[in-house]
Amino acid sequence: xxxxxxxxxxxxxxxxxxxNKFGMRKEYLPMTHIDDVSVKELIDQYGSPLFVISxxxxxxxxxKAKTAFETRYPKVQFAWSYKxxxxxxxxxxxxxxxxxxxxxxxxxxxxxxxxGINGSKIIYNGPDKTEESIVKAINNSSLIHIDHLDEFYxxxxxxxxxxxxxxxAIRVNMDTGIYPMWDRFGFNYENGQAWTALNKIMHSDVxxxxxxxxxxxxxxxxxxxxxxxxxxxxxxxxxxxxxxxHEIEYIDMGGGFASMNKLRGSYLxxxxxxxxxxxxxxxxxxxxISSNFGPGKLPLLILETGRAxxxxxxxxxxxxxSNKRLSDGRRSTIIDIGVNLLFxxxxxxxxxxxxxxxxxYSEDTVVYGPLCMNIDVLRENISLPLLNRGEHVVIQNVxxxxxxQWMQFITLRPRxxxxxxxxxxxxxxxxxxxxxxxxxxxxxxHLKDFxx
Amino acid sequence: MKIKQDVAVSDSGFxxxxxxxxxxxxxxxxxxxIKLMKEGKSMEEINKSVLENYNVEEKxxxxxxxxxxEMLGHxxxxxxxxxx
Ligand SMILES: Cc1ncc(COP(=O)(O)O)c(C=O)c1O
Numbered sequence: 047x048x049x050x051x052x053x054x055x056x057x058x059x060x061x062x063x064x065x066n067k068f069g070m071r072k073e074y075l076p077m078t079h080i081d082d083v084s085v086k087e088l089i090d091q092y093g094s095p096l097f098v099i100s101x102x103x104x105x106x107x108x109x110k111a112k113t114a115f116e117t118r119y120p121k122v123q124f125a126w127s128y129k130x131x132x133x134x135x136x137x138x139x140x141x142x143x144x145x146x147x148x149x150x151x152x153x154x155x156x157x158x159x160x161x162g163i164n165g166s167k168i169i170y171n172g173p174d175k176t177e178e179s180i181v182k183a184i185n186n187s188s189l190i191h192i193d194h195l196d197e198f199y200x201x202x203x204x205x206x207x208x209x210x211x212x213x214x215a216i217r218v219n220m221d222t223g224i225y226p227m228w229d230r231f232g233f234n235y236e237n238g239q240a241w242t243a244l245n246k247i248m249h250s251d252v253x254x255x256x257x258x259x260x261x262x263x264x265x266x267x268x269x270x271x272x273x274x275x276x277x278x279x280x281x282x283x284x285x286x287x288x289x290x291x292h293e294i295e296y297i298d299m300g301g302g303f304a305s306m307n308k309l310r311g312s313y314l315x316x317x318x319x320x321x322x323x324x325x326x327x328x329x330x331x332x333x334x335i336s337s338n339f340g341p342g343k344l345p346l347l348i349l350e351t352g353r354a355x356x357x358x359x360x361x362x363x364x365x366x367x368s369n370k371r372l373s374d375g376r377r378s379t380i381i382d383i384g385v386n387l388l389f390x391x392x393x394x395x396x397x398x399x400x401x402x403x404x405x406x407y408s409e410d411t412v413v414y415g416p417l418c419m420n421i422d423v424l425r426e427n428i429s430l431p432l433l434n435r436g437e438h439v440v441i442q443n444v445x446x447x448x449x450x451q452w453m454q455f456i457t458l459r460p461r462x463x464x465x466x467x468x469x470x471x472x473x474x475x476x477x478x479x480x481x482x483x484x485x486x487x488x489x490x491x492h493l494k495d496f497x498x
Numbered sequence: 499m500k501i502k503q504d505v506a507v508s509d510s511g512f513x514x515x516x517x518x519x520x521x522x523x524x525x526x527x528x529x530x531x532i533k534l535m536k537e538g539k540s541m542e543e544i545n546k547s548v549l550e551n552y553n554v555e556e557k558x559x560x561x562x563x564x565x566x567x568e569m570l571g572h573x574x575x576x577x578x579x580x581x582x
Contacts, residue, residue, distance in 0.1 A: 047551075049550075049551060049552055049553040050551055050552050050553065051552070051553060052527075052552040052553050052554035052558070052559075053525060053527055054527070054558075054562040054565075054566075055524075055525065055527045055528035055531050055562060055563070055566040056524065056525045056528050056566075057513065057522050057523075057524045057528055057566065057569050057570065057573065057575075058522060058523050058524075059520055059521075059522050059573060060520075060521040060522060060523055369562075369565075371565050371568065371569075375569065375572045405525065407525040432525075434558065435558070
């Protein structure tokens with residue numbers, strides 16, 4: 047007689063009259079394949095845990111985003127937000143799709159140059175632009191978005207020294223009806239700081255004001271906030287035109303569109319409540335078109351969209367280490383993916399999907415990572431099918447910020463593979479090794495030996 | 499190790515404890531184990547039966563069975579003085 051597939055015995059109390067907030071989980075299926083490549087084979091070949099990126103999904107996302115804006119507005123340019131995911135393979139996929147680079151540090155600036163991008167297509171944001179990097183940015187005609195007045199003076203001094211004109215914009219922060227307001231970056235619209243900076247730039251001989259920039263927040267759920275922001279930048283642009291007879295070239299609305307992830311504490315999944323890229327496009331382009339730019343005078347619209355273009359293009363594969371019962375009777379499952387790899391588990395309730403078939407039985411489970419640290423919790427409570435040790439899980443929507451904010455902590459960081467348009471996996475980042483990490487360390491002579 | 503006499507077990511996967519009024523859902527393998535317990539089978543006999551019928555390693559079933567029986571105790575479905 048053929049033996050049956052094993053599933054651990056489960057007894058679950060039925061809580062009548064108590065709406066089960068986890069009961070909302072739609073019937074879901076195991077995720078056995080990513081872009082037609084078997085999850086099990088990926089893990090067998092490249093190890094566990096493993097990040098898997100879909101090139102097809104990235105291209106699909108950026109093409110859809112471009113269509114959303116280009117069908118509503120005459121001149122649109124996307125710039126890939128490096129910090130969201132600066133793996134070179136990811137950056138180049140976006141560059142092949144026509145995206146410029148948006149960077150926020152000298153390291154990211156150099157990475158964009160290394161990727162072969164023309165300096166004039168690099169947008170340089172952020173509060174910490176080193177003087178050396180400002181030299182490079184001016185020499186390369188990059189778009190420097192000024193964050194504070196100290197930076198204004200540095201840029202001015204460097205430009206004078208180089209005898210070059212710096213192409214600059216200012217970052218503007220403003221009240222868009224969203225709380226908390228991001229007022230730590232750039233110059234405030236309401237209190238007149240923005241105008242002070244603009245006047246200084248317009249009176250400088252070594253600066254060319256080419257644009258206006260804002261980034262109102264991240265994981266924004268309100269398209270209307272973007273309409274407000276676009277309207278305020280348009281007002282500034284028109285004010286500059288009227289006061290100085292100077293037309294700026296572009297308005298850069300930054301990033302921040304929500305991806306389809308589910309924020310912690312939110313009852314409904316992101317796919318049910320988060321606005322789509324079309325909603326954001328409608329809000330922004332509507333506000334620009336209805337402002338007072340003359341016919342044919344609409345500025346180029348730049349978007350620095352990050353997470354909404356990459357989150358759902360990456361998965362994190364892992365393996366069950368153990369199932370354990372906690373003292374209060376709750377079930378817990380330990381997997382080999384920790385918060386060191388999945389930084390976004392501090393903000394999101396990530397979906398965790400088994401990679402092999404399962405029955406309809408499930409158990410409310412705490413999912414822990416492998417770190418010997420109390421903070422290493424991926425999900426406080428998720429209704430999970432009954433997984434056996436050694437079985438695999440897939441965590442979806444992990445493309446944004448994890449592969450940049452991950453930490454080398456307790457364990458080594460794993461490989462990243464990218465599946466190309468034909469379904470072939472490529473390693474795009476090797477796993478870390480002890481040898482590589484030791485290369486950074488130096489041992490003072492007097493500490494070399496010890497006796498125990 | 500025994501299930502309380504008055505605990506009702508249905509074929510469709512439900513268990514009812516008349517003393518507390520609690521209902522439980524149980525998966526098929528859990529049902530099998532409860533029925534074996536009701537028949538007064540020992541831990542070893544249950545272990546053996548699962549090993550014969552399912553594709554599972556002994557150390558896994560040993561651990562899971564222990565956990566399951568602990569949960570039966572947690573839900574007050576087990577005879578207090580029964581040996582485990
Ligand atoms: C200036 C700037 N642009 C773009 C982005 C990308 O944002 P998001 O990933 O939310 O789209 C960020 C991220 O915070 C940012 O600071």
